[in-house]
Amino acid sequence: MLDKIRVGIFNLSSCEGCLVQILNLEDILLNILKNFEVESRVLGTLGKSEPYDIAFVEGSVMSIEDEMELKKIRGASRILVALGECACHGGNFLVKDFDVGEINEMFPGSEKWYSHPLDRYVSVDYRILGCPIDKEEFFTVFKSLLLEKFPEQASFTVCSECILKENSCLIEKGLACLGPITRGGCKAICPTFNRECYGCRGLSDDANIEGLLHTFKEKNINIQPYTLPPKKGEVKKP
Incomplete structure (x- = not known):
């Protein structure tokens, strides 16, 4: 019997679509959890079961609260995996960091709003890409991580x-x-x-x-130009 492996699954600011993909594994997920005696905390916050061998974190950092929670998870986890586009690159919410007129008019908000990937604040050991993630890819990566292996990312387009x-x-x-x-x-x-x-x-x-x-x-394909967000520490021009 293998030693119990503790796995945490958390979400920050996101639509939770990647978590739904994990749940879509259904019986496959239940079987591997049973066979490896994995302790899982879905949609949870840090509790008595920490530290974790593997932590999957979905969502981007969009608030001080997200940042603080992420740093706690990182400190309590041996392996941290960014789960999905939001966690890996900032996701669709990243448009909040760009000066896009139509978006600003439709969704007016504070200049303090932002959407940052996890690796802006903590070290990330592996990334599962996609919006949402592919459930089969998650399953493959999950099994590999249990064996202390990190699959190579696809090199093709x-x-x-x-x-x-x-x-x-x-x-x-x-x-x-x-x-x-x-x-x-x-x-x-x-x-x-x-x-x-x-x-x-x-x-x-x-x-x-x-x-x-x-x-x-x-080919006369028109794309709307975007204004890139300022680098960290710079002030966005009006």
């Missing part, structure tokens, strides 16, 4: 997966698809259903952003 699936190219259809510069591993699920890839798995290792922008220009 979403565009490569589209080619293998013989999907029609959305860029050729005039859509601003980010598949050529986005890290693969999602099975090209969005382009497969005729939705542009919006880069939820982050940039691929050899992402040619300028090349893609040139292609968009050649």
Whole structure:
């Protein structure tokens, strides 16, 4: 019998979609929890069961409270895994950090609002990418971490997966698809259903952003320009 492995599953500011994907494993998850005697705390806060061997954290840091909770989790965990796009890169909420006129008009708010990835505040040992995550990928990573192994991230792009699936190219259809510069591993699920890839798995290792922008220009694909957020310590200009 293996020693009991303590696993914590927490969420910060998020839609909790990645947690739903974990629950979608259903019997598979229950079996592995039983076989490995894993102690899990879903949607929990730190309690008597700390420290944790592995902590999965979903969501981005959008408040001082999130930051404090994250640092407590990091201090109580041997391995910390960023779970999903929000935790890895700031997620869709990251638009709050950009000066986008339409968004500002629709959702007026304080300049203090922000959305930051976990590694801005603590060290992260592994990242499970996607919005939401892929449940099979989570299961594979979970099993590997139990064996003290860290799987390599996909080195190919979403565009490569589209080619293998013989999907029609959305860029050729005039859509601003980010598949050529986005890290693969999602099975090209969005382009497969005729939705542009919006880069939820982050940039691929050899992402040619300028090349893609040139292609968009050649094909008259319009993209709304964004103003990049200021670096930490800088003051945003009005």
